[in-house]
Amino acid sequence: MIELYHAEPVANSMKVLICLKEKGLGFVSHYVDLLRFEQHEPEFVRLNPNGQVPVLVHDGAVITESTVINEYLEDVFPEPRLRPREAAARARMRIWSKFVDEYFCPALSMIGWHVMVRRIAQAIDKNELERILERIPLKEQRDKWATVAGSSFSEEQLADSRRRLKVSVDRMEAILSEQKWLACQEYSLADVNTYSMVAGLPRLMPKLLNLDSSPHVLDWLNRMNARPAVQEALEMPNKVPESLRAFGT
């Protein structure tokens, strides 16, 4: 049996939802309401001590980290194949996914926290916030909540994240002007792992991602949006109020 603990079909939850849908795998969906801080409940922290979604439970094995979960799904359910057959292309898939995890996603995340999570944090009563912070297992997450509940990130930090987003989109554009998909001419986990980072950008940051500066990225995004697996993943529950959806499509 496959069970997935996940939030909305955005960010890291979306990476695994797309992969499951591409493979046509049925799963028991456990919706974790991040706005109710269910990811910090003792029950969930027993499952993932980091208190983060998504978490896959497959026949008792608990797998965390969305990028690793997708490799796991590929190891266990190799068809349809989402890892290139050729080893060098497979390496490019992993190099790109690593770049997304370590560079692209943290930059986007900071903007998302500043734009969206800040509004949530600042609406919470101080004593209640104290109680919420105490339960967050990772110091790094606690610090981010404390930052956006206070004066948020500095203009210098935000500018650097915007610079990194531009580096990321430019790098994507360069790759996609040479080949159809991010690892090679074949659709792969590199594309699956990147979709949720890019989906909201044309609306959220039109100066960064538009037809003039990044036509190949937009074409890639259109092809991603047209995939049945992506459409099915987008139909999963989304309880975040429309007014707070910074990065959804």
Next chain:
Amino acid sequence: MIELYHAEPVANSMKVLICLKEKGLGFVSHYVDLLRFEQHEPEFVRLNPNGQVPVLVHDGAVITESTVINEYLEDVFPEPRLRPREAAARARMRIWSKFVDEYFCPALSMIGWHVMVRRIAQAIDKNELERILERIPLKEQRDKWATVAGSSFSEEQLADSRRRLKVSVDRMEAILSEQKWLACQEYSLADVNTYSMVAGLPRLMPKLLNLDSSPHVLDWLNRMNARPAVQEALEMPNKVPESLRAFGT
């Protein structure tokens, strides 16, 4: 033909050297002298636009990122096997390697830059340093050089890195008190990828890593040091003066 562009048998170069030696693969060694900034020479940057070692070139395919290189070697030369056969253990191998790349290594790296690279940077003439900085492709690397050439990292940043190192060693100790190796009962890339992070710690930070607080980590380190592949990797050229070797064994 396998070619490896690498520096001393420490840090990320060491991860790939161990993997090659474990698999008994012959390779053409290209020593890149980091203290002469050969990693920023136009010729090297053409190979890896990030200007970083190690780089593997196999039958024309250029593979970067040590963690990805080791998965590539496993894909192409599966014997002797360094990825657990069982998918859940393989996922634990990847989760741990990701933790090393994103948390353990950056913390250790900051201390290493502060202790060792700072002395190098501060000995360089200002105009010469300017010229070196200009050639560094990654802004993040340029910023680190400028930081250690100046007043270095703040006490708060260094304290946070030391805290993260303790979290890392404690997490290792917890895992290794339950099982023989970092992914499972079997030696794997999780161990290969971690060795160079830990090898220098007992000497460099004896309060962090000692027989009282982390006996299982020390036992693991002794077993790693006894491996012929690790010993062969350690015999690779090391041109860093003894006085500057912060993290070697």
